[in-house]
Amino acid sequence: EADAQTQEQVERNRSSHVSKSCSVSYANSGALQMQRGEGSRLFDINGIGYLDTRNNVAHVGHSHPKVAQAVAFQVQLLNTNTRYLHPNSSLLAKKLADLLPSPLEVVFFVNSGSEANDLALRLARAYKCSQSADERLKKQHVISVDHAYHGHTLAVLDVSPYKHHQGDEMTCPGHVKIVSCPDLYRGEHSLPINANNDTDDALVEDAASKYAAHVEAACDEITSSGNSVSAFIIEGGMSVAGVILPPKSYLKTCIEAVHTSGGLYIADEVQTGFGRLGKCMWAFQHSMGGNDSDICPDIVTVGKPFGNGMPLAAVITTRQIASSFESLGVEYFNTFGGNPVCCAAGLAMLDVLSSEGLQNNALTVGSYLQQRFCQLQSRQELIGDIRGCGLFLGIELVKDKITKEPATVETSFICSILKEKYHVLTSVDGFHENVIVIKPPMCFSKADAEEFVSCFEKVLVEDLPAASERLAQMKRTPT
Ligand code: PMP
Numbered sequence: 001e002a003d004a005q006t007q008e009q010v011e012r013n014r015s016s017h018v019s020k021s022c023s024v025s026y027a028n029s030g031a032l033q034m035q036r037g038e039g040s041r042l043f044d045i046n047g048i049g050y051l052d053t054r055n056n057v058a059h060v061g062h063s064h065p066k067v068a069q070a071v072a073f074q075v076q077l078l079n080t081n082t083r084y085l086h087p088n089s090s091l092l093a094k095k096l097a098d099l100l101p102s103p104l105e106v107v108f109f110v111n112s113g114s115e116a117n118d119l120a121l122r123l124a125r126a127y128k129c130s131q132s133a134d135e136r137l138k139k140q141h142v143i144s145v146d147h148a149y150h151g152h153t154l155a156v157l158d159v160s161p162y163k164h165h166q167g168d169e170m171t172c173p174g175h176v177k178i179v180s181c182p183d184l185y186r187g188e189h190s191l192p193i194n195a196n197n198d199t200d201d202a203l204v205e206d207a208a209s210k211y212a213a214h215v216e217a218a219c220d221e222i223t224s225s226g227n228s229v230s231a232f233i234i235e236g237g238m239s240v241a242g243v244i245l246p247p248k249s250y251l252k253t254c255i256e257a258v259h260t261s262g263g264l265y266i267a268d269e270v271q272t273g274f275g276r277l278g279k280c281m282w283a284f285q286h287s288m289g290g291n292d293s294d295i296c297p298d299i300v301t302v303g304k305p306f307g308n309g310m311p312l313a314a315v316i317t318t319r320q321i322a323s324s325f326e327s328l329g330v331e332y333f334n335t336f337g338g339n340p341v342c343c344a345a346g347l348a349m350l351d352v353l354s355s356e357g358l359q360n361n362a363l364t365v366g367s368y369l370q371q372r373f374c375q376l377q378s379r380q381e382l383i384g385d386i387r388g389c390g391l392f393l394g395i396e397l398v399k400d401k402i403t404k405e406p407a408t409v410e411t412s413f414i415c416s417i418l419k420e421k422y423h424v425l426t427s428v429d430g431f432h433e434n435v436i437v438i439k440p441p442m443c444f445s446k447a448d449a450e451e452f453v454s455c456f457e458k459v460l461v462e463d464l465p466a467a468s469e470r471l472a473q474m475k476r477t478p479t
Contacts, residue, residue: 007033007045025425029416037062040444042425050419053452054427056271056439059305060352067308070348071341079341082109082334088343095350096314099281101296106322108315109338113270113303114151116313117233119332120299121155123317123325124231124264127298130324131262139175140230141222143215143258146181147241147431150233150268159233162240175227177218181238182211182246185385185396186404186431193402204247211246212253219261229263231299236283239271242430243387243394243437248287251295264321267297270313271392274305274353276439278363278390286389310345311336358442359390366390369438369449376453380460382407393438396430406432409474410464414456417463422455 005013010033024031032050034042039061041049052062060067074088082089093107110116121142129136144150144159157163158173165171172178184191189210191203215232222229232254238244255265272283280286284295298321303313325332336342353359370386373395377383384398397407397414411434418424429437440448464471 025427026416026419029420032419040441040448048423051424051448051451053438053440053444054425055441056276057304057309058441059274059276059308060349060356060358061441061443062309064308064348064352066352067345067348070344071310074341074344077340079339081336082338086340086343088340088347089338092338092343092346092350095347096302096316099350100300100316103296103318104300104316106317106319108317108332108334109343110313110315110334111311111337111342112151112313113268113301114153114156115334115337116270116301116303116315117150117156117159117266117268118153119315120233120266120301120317121159121231123299123315123321124266126325126328126330127264127321128228128230128262130327135228135262138226138228141175141177141227142230143177143179143218143222143232143263145234145238145241146178148181148233148235148238148268149240151270177222179214179218180211181241181244181431182208182250183241183244184247185387187211193404201248205249208247208250209253212250212257215254216257219257219263223261229258229261231264231266232258233266233268235268235270235272236286237272237277237388237392239392239437239439240429242396242435243392245283245387245389246287251284251287255295264298266299266301268301270301270303271439273300273302274349275359275442276305276362276390276392277388278359278366281359283392306349307342307345308349310342312338312342312346314338353442356443361444362390362442365444365446365449366393368446369393369453372449372453373456376457376460380457382410382460382464388438391438391440391442391444394430395436395438397434397436406430406434408432408434409471410434411436413464413467413471413474414459417459417467418455421463422458424452424455 026032033045035045036043040052042052043049096107097105108119110119125140128140142159147162149160149162150156158176161178180188184207189207219229258265267284269282275281277283277286284297299317301315306312370393373386377386382397384401384404385396387394397411399405399407411428415426415428418426427437429435
């Protein structure tokens with residue numbers, strides 16, 4: 001019956017029965033109805049193929065046959081709640097723990113990134129409460145970074161400043177301290193315009209310590225007011241903030257301060273995990289050049305790419321933290337979290353990631369893409385900054401390279417034209433909605449990269465100059 005629905009019926013049923021709060025992409029320029037996926041491409045109901053530069057869920061590629069077969073096999077055999085022993089979940093827990101630094105050995109399976117971060121906060125609170133009777137009486141505070149997003153449950157919304165002012169739903173709650181986003185391009189301790197992020201080590205070091213000082217100050221403020229630092233939650237590469245990779249030594253200094261105050265470091269790897277940055281399996285390893293011996297989170301959360309599209313996420317922590325939760329006597333039951341079918345998808349995703357060398361592909365293709373955008377930047381005033389690593393890149397668009405005035409409307413226009421005329425899907429994020437965030441399936445090829453950059457250049461050179469009327473209209477009615 002669903003297959004026989006026309007697009008008109010699909011849109012009518014959706015607009016009558018699905019909340020308007022659940023947004024779809026390209027709502028203003030024609031929402032897409034996708035029918036199938038393959039590798040780095042999605043095909044709509046008219047058979048038009050779209051190059052996908054934004055889908056970090058189909059990690060090893062859309063509808064990868066090995067993942068599809070593993071899921072189909074398992075769903076025909078058994079899917080059930082998680083109250084029974086099953087080799088899929090046990091093996092996946094082991095494989096996941098093996099990918100992380102050794103103290104991280106205990107896994108909780110859940111269904112989404114939000115659930116994972118929610119549970120991570122709960123574990124941190126349990127750990128603090130297990131320390132002493134005195135700790136139990138204190139108010140537990142969490143430190144989070146400006147413009148971060150960690151999910152949609154009430155507890156994680158509290159630590160998601162990106163959502164604090166949206167629609168006046170709420171403002172920052174009292175138990176959350178927001179610190180500056182360590183942005184070297186635009187933030188309060190940004191580098192001078194002509195500094196080179198890679199070579200000006202001293203400048204980067206200085207900015208890193210100034211940003212980390214905000215976390216040190218937050219810890220002091222919390223403890224000196226008689227409260228307790230429960231956790232510092234941060235992504236190793238901040239996506240919604242517009243691909244901000246914390247500068248070298250930032251995380252290390254922050255973690256030292258948080259640990260000194262007795263708090264835990266939660267690494268949110270929901271977007272960035274499983275090799276996306278190419279150099280390392282996890283983004284928290286990036287700032288130390290991929291050397292995981294220097295930084296070890298107390299809790300790591302993973303999601304989106306883990307099940308290659310199946311709802312699979314997890315929290316991984318140390319034996320000590322897990323034990324403090326267990327000692328509370330809580331039964332943690334999650335009906336679907338880590339069921340045999342989703343775990344089959346997770347096992348297949350990990351297999352393909354390794355057998356097809358996709359982490360290395362992310363590094364090679366990502367470096368190539370970055371280099372091609374750098375060439376374009378030298379010819380195009382609009383490209384202010386290019387940053388990131390592997391297949392996690394941000395292109396920040398500005399009206400003027402000196403003032404860095406955000407080119408918000410132009411960015412929105414570029415995304416619309418890329419989709420309408422060139423059939424390329426992109427996403428926009430950042431404090432000013434002026435950063436094109438690139439996080440495609442990890443099988444994104446050099447040819448895909450070439451296609452993307454050449455379409456992008458055509459938009460800048462041909463479509464943008466010819467569209468002054470449409471841009472003026474967009475400025476009058478901001479999206
Ligand atoms: N953490 C991060 C960094 C995210 O980007 C997201 C989702 N965009 C989440 C957590 C929440 O994940 P989910 O939508 O699967 O609940």
